[in-house]
Amino acid sequence: MTLTQLRYLIAIADSGLNITLAAERVHATQPGLSKQLKQLEDELGFKLFTRKGKSLDAVTAAGAEVLERARIIHAESANIRALAANLRNEAHGELRIATTHTQARYALPLPIAALHSRYPDVGVHLQPGGDAEILQLLERGQADLAVTSSVGAAPASGFTLPAYRWRRVVLVPEDHALAKLDRPLTLADLAAYPLVSYESSLQPESSLRRAFEAQGLPLRLAFTARDADLIRTYVQAGLGVGVLAEMAVTGDDEGLRVLPIEDLLPVCTTWIVLRRNRVLRDYALEFIVQFAPHIDRRDVRRAFDHGVETAPWPEAPHWRDVVALRSAG
Amino acid sequence: MTLTQLRYLIAIADSGLNITLAAERVHATQPGLSKQLKQLEDELGFKLFTRKGKSLDAVTAAGAEVLERARIIHAESANIRALAANLRNEAHGELRIATTHTQARYALPLPIAALHSRYPDVGVHLQPGGDAEILQLLERGQADLAVTSSVGAAPASGFTLPAYRWRRVVLVPEDHALAKLDRPLTLADLAAYPLVSYESSLQPESSLRRAFEAQGLPLRLAFTARDADLIRTYVQAGLGVGVLAEMAVTGDDEGLRVLPIEDLLPVCTTWIVLRRNRVLRDYALEFIVQFAPHIDRRDVRRAFDHGVETAPWPEAPHWRDVVALRSAG
DNA sequence: CGCGTTTACGTCGTTCGTAACGATA
DNA sequence: TATCGTTACGAACGACGTAAACGCG
Numbered sequence: 001m002t003l004t005q006l007r008y009l010i011a012i013a014d015s016g017l018n019i020t021l022a023a024e025r026v027h028a029t030q031p032g033l034s035k036q037l038k039q040l041e042d043e044l045g046f047k048l049f050t051r052k053g054k055s056l057d058a059v060t061a062a063g064a065e066v067l068e069r070a071r072i073i074h075a076e077s078a079n080i081r082a083l084a085a086n087l088r089n090e091a092h093g094e095l096r097i098a099t100t101h102t103q104a105r106y107a108l109p110l111p112i113a114a115l116h117s118r119y120p121d122v123g124v125h126l127q128p129g130g131d132a133e134i135l136q137l138l139e140r141g142q143a144d145l146a147v148t149s150s151v152g153a154a155p156a157s158g159f160t161l162p163a164y165r166w167r168r169v170v171l172v173p174e175d176h177a178l179a180k181l182d183r184p185l186t187l188a189d190l191a192a193y194p195l196v197s198y199e200s201s202l203q204p205e206s207s208l209r210r211a212f213e214a215q216g217l218p219l220r221l222a223f224t225a226r227d228a229d230l231i232r233t234y235v236q237a238g239l240g241v242g243v244l245a246e247m248a249v250t251g252d253d254e255g256l257r258v259l260p261i262e263d264l265l266p267v268c269t270t271w272i273v274l275r276r277n278r279v280l281r282d283y284a285l286e287f288i289v290q291f292a293p294h295i296d297r298r299d300v301r302r303a304f305d306h307g308v309e310t311a312p313w314p315e316a317p318h319w320r321d322v323v324a325l326r327s328a329g
Numbered sequence: 330m331t332l333t334q335l336r337y338l339i340a341i342a343d344s345g346l347n348i349t350l351a352a353e354r355v356h357a358t359q360p361g362l363s364k365q366l367k368q369l370e371d372e373l374g375f376k377l378f379t380r381k382g383k384s385l386d387a388v389t390a391a392g393a394e395v396l397e398r399a400r401i402i403h404a405e406s407a408n409i410r411a412l413a414a415n416l417r418n419e420a421h422g423e424l425r426i427a428t429t430h431t432q433a434r435y436a437l438p439l440p441i442a443a444l445h446s447r448y449p450d451v452g453v454h455l456q457p458g459g460d461a462e463i464l465q466l467l468e469r470g471q472a473d474l475a476v477t478s479s480v481g482a483a484p485a486s487g488f489t490l491p492a493y494r495w496r497r498v499v500l501v502p503e504d505h506a507l508a509k510l511d512r513p514l515t516l517a518d519l520a521a522y523p524l525v526s527y528e529s530s531l532q533p534e535s536s537l538r539r540a541f542e543a544q545g546l547p548l549r550l551a552f553t554a555r556d557a558d559l560i561r562t563y564v565q566a567g568l569g570v571g572v573l574a575e576m577a578v579t580g581d582d583e584g585l586r587v588l589p590i591e592d593l594l595p596v597c598t599t600w601i602v603l604r605r606n607r608v609l610r611d612y613a614l615e616f617i618v619q620f621a622p623h624i625d626r627r628d629v630r631r632a633f634d635h636g637v638e639t640a641p642w643p644e645a646p647h648w649r650d651v652v653a654l655r656s657a658g
Numbered sequence: 659c660g661c662g663t664t665t666a667c668g669t670c671g672t673t674c675g676t677a678a679c680g681a682t683a
Numbered sequence: 684t685a686t687c688g689t690t691a692c693g694a695a696c697g698a699c700g701t702a703a704a705c706g707c708g
């Protein structure tokens with residue numbers, strides 16, 4: 001059993017049991033992986049995968065056990081390397097961020113640009129996905145950190161830092177009836193129209209859905225997407241009333257009106273999620289303080305390294321104030 | 330970085346930074362270890378040990394970090410091998426038990442004999458030590474399980490199973506004044522004599538000491554040892570009144586009288602301590618059910634594998650009943 | 659001068675890539 | 684027939700052990 005064999009094993013599992021694809025990903029040849037896999041199976045004395053013909057078909061129960069431990073070993077050896085790289089003040093590497101499209105498009109560009117100017121040799125890889133996918137990427141070690149949002153409490157998995165809070169806004173065409181109201185909007189006003197919003201609104205636990213249900217109002221979704229730009233486009237096209245993150249309205253929306261809705265929907269918090277037991281490269285820490293400037297660098301290190309559960313983070317600022325702070329500083 | 334390098338690193342650290350000794354322990358040559366260590370240091374880019382002349386002097390801070398993670402990697406790779414050995418129904422291997430002398434001498438022989446008859450090819454290695462040493466051996470992966478006793482709650486570290494409960498007894502020469510009392514003993518009776526007991530009684534938290542303090546009685550220890558046989562010998566020699574575990578009195582003590590003291594001192598519990606995250610070989614499980622027959626094999630597997638904290642173990646039987654059960658069965 | 663580490667060197671085993679072969683849909 | 688995995692082979696590398704040199708107490 002070698003570290004290489006375990007790395008290959010993980011690559012095969014993460015490539016959907018396609019050895020050829022796995023070989024590309026680890027920059028090796030396919031026969032090499034085949035052989036190492038065979039050797040590992042021979043040494044352990046049982047098959048890690050079931051075969052259908054010659055192709056791999058599924059992970060065996062024993063294989064899953066081994067895989068679980070192989071991931072730990074792989075993560076820890078990556079930790080040792082990260083530790084070493086930090087100690088040598090290495091300024092190059094990769095930062096893999098799993099996040100939602102909205103964060104990637106509106107909240108991350110500036111912090112990442114700042115990171116890039118300080119660490120020009122660090123490659124940043126954004127891995128967009130839904131909430132579950134994001135956390136899974138982090139869990140499986142395919143992302144270094146996750147940036148995700150929720151209403152209320154932090155996601156259960158990992159070590160979370162509050163980055164900022166934000167509200168949703170309503171977006172309508174300029175000539176829409178709702179734009180002409182001379183009173184604050186109510187949920188009932190919205191319920192009169194089909195809505196255009198995020199894909200996550202389809203889920204039964206979505207906060208939009210729950211807010212409507214709490215008032216006994218029907219929720220009609222005319223269109224959903226992960227992408228705020230698409231939502232905007234389809235609002236322009238007249239499909240319905242848009243409900244989206246305030247970060248996604250930049251003020252230059254031709255022919256659209258932004259209607260604040262304040263307390264109609266609960267406030268959201270965007271979190272940075274890290275995995276305990278994974279060594280943070282210095283530039284990852286740099287990204288964190290760029291993204292959540294109200295958080296002190298040393299507090300993060302301390303809380304993260306010592307496994308403090310109840311890190312007394314200062315209240316996360318509102319998005320507006322983050323933007324104001326940036327344009328001021 | 331290879332698994333071998335990390336294994337060597339651990340061996341060096343656990344051999345008191347003596348590379349030659351470490352080489353023997355891993356069945357390799359000393360230059361081999363030296364070279365691998367050098368290569369690892371070169372790859373990481375910093376020294377893992379400080380040198381005094383040519384000899385290793387101390388572990389660097391960075392080295393300690395690496396070592397910590399190397400231990401995890403090593404433990405997990407051992408886990409994979411153990412998993413494989415279980416799956417192949419391998420009946421040979423080693424079982425390293427860290428325990429106290431009393432357990433080793435009086436409580437373990439029968440369970441180990443039973444284990445041996447079922448698994449004749451399993452080598453059992455008893456590693457006697459004090460309470461702190463025992464748990465450290467387990468922690469560092471130099472023992473597979475620990476058997477240790479305490480008054481009241483289980484040791485804080487690891488996954489604990491209650492094995493049995495026991496009381497202490499008083500041992501005096503046949504013609505001793507205490508042997509002639511026609512009423513139950515009191516602590517005050519004992520306090521009149523110098524005592525002969527376990528080394529652990531020297532510690533301020535010892536239950537013997539606390540019991541005396543609770544009644545404002547002075548505790549005089551004439552002699553202490555880890556070894557019950559020694560305690561018995563020195564009682565025979567007239568050094569004082571013996572206080573020792575009931576398991577250690579076998580009834581054939583020439584010229585000695587055993588005096589029960591029931592509730593004068595609190596009852597002790599002997600625990601099996603395992604480490605979570607360490608795969609249990611089948612024969613280790615066999616030993617456990619032999620040693621603590623009131624515990625169901627499958628309950629242990631389930632609780633251990635799934636990380637159940639509050640395993641609802643049946644009340645541990647008293648030592649007397651364990652002995653009775655054995656001679657009956 | 660003994661103890662322990664490092665350096666030097668030769669051998670052996672292993673890994674890796676290329677190329678050919680085999681099986682499957 | 685295209686795709687994917689296995690087998691075969693040769694070259695290169697790396698690990699290991701032996702032997703000798705070096706430093707320190």
